[in-house]
Amino acid sequence: xxxxxxxxxxxxxxxxxxxxxxxxxxxxxxxxxxxxxxxxxxxxxxxxxxxxxxxxxxxxxxxxxxxxxxxxxxxxxxxxxxxxxxxxxxxxxxxxxxxxxxxxxxxxxxxxx
Amino acid sequence: xxxxxxxxxxxxxxxxxxxxxxxxxxxxxxxxxxxxxxxxxxxxxxxxxxxxxxxxxxxxxxxxxxxxxxxxxxxxxxxxxxxxxxxxxxxxxxxxxxxxxxxxxxxxxxxxx
Numbered sequence: 001x002x003x004x005x006x007x008x009x010x011x012x013x014x015x016x017x018x019x020x021x022x023x024x025x026x027x028x029x030x031x032x033x034x035x036x037x038x039x040x041x042x043x044x045x046x047x048x049x050x051x052x053x054x055x056x057x058x059x060x061x062x063x064x065x066x067x068x069x070x071x072x073x074x075x076x077x078x079x080x081x082x083x084x085x086x087x088x089x090x091x092x093x094x095x096x097x098x099x100x101x102x103x104x105x106x107x108x109x110x111x112x113x
Numbered sequence: 114x115x116x117x118x119x120x121x122x123x124x125x126x127x128x129x130x131x132x133x134x135x136x137x138x139x140x141x142x143x144x145x146x147x148x149x150x151x152x153x154x155x156x157x158x159x160x161x162x163x164x165x166x167x168x169x170x171x172x173x174x175x176x177x178x179x180x181x182x183x184x185x186x187x188x189x190x191x192x193x194x195x196x197x198x199x200x201x202x203x204x205x206x207x208x209x210x211x212x213x214x215x216x217x218x219x220x221x222x223x224x225x226x
């Protein structure tokens with residue numbers, strides 16, 4: 001299991017490509033077989049498979065082969081490392097805005113929620 | 114103003130580098146002058162400046178020169194595009210977990226909150 005920084009690096013490199021992001025976007029809806037994933041792209045199958053391999057090495061997707069059909073799925077929690085990193089980059093001003101938001105919610109008159 | 118997909122692409126490419134992420138992490142605390150940013154890295158200043166230029170072109174940071182001193186800041190909302198994209202990639206299972214969470218919160222007995 002790679003550490004947090006290594007994992008972040010691998011995931012960000014995997015996502016810094018529009019084709020791979022499009023694959024992730026499709027798989028966020030449901031798992032898909034490779035031919036379905038290939039359909040929207042005017043790309044040779046070996047190139048698509050290479051992108052899938054990068055995503056699989058980054059543990060963003062996993063795939064299973066049944067007979068001749070390979071089904072690809074988004075791994076649960078695959079993007080958690082990115083959520084975590086983004087949360088850490090909140091500036092003091094943003095934290096202050098959060099606290100103000102909480103304060104306003106708590107002190108709002110009853111009935112106005 | 115670039116569109117959402119272009120902006121996402123530029124920001125992810127900028128963040129897919131550990132030095133640039135370290136700069137963003139430092140700037141999330143407070144603005145900093147270039148010499149401060151350079152201090153933790155065993156890197157020639159021109160290389161650091163090149164990383165800063167990538168972040169500036171991606172509109173993740175901005176910089177201002179007063180006399181000989183250049184101060185770099187994280188731009189407010191610079192990472193919003195990434196928050197937005199991540200939110201869109203929530204799987205149906207994650208959406209369901211969210212709804213379940215809301216349901217449990219709403220139906221929890223009074224006094225247990």
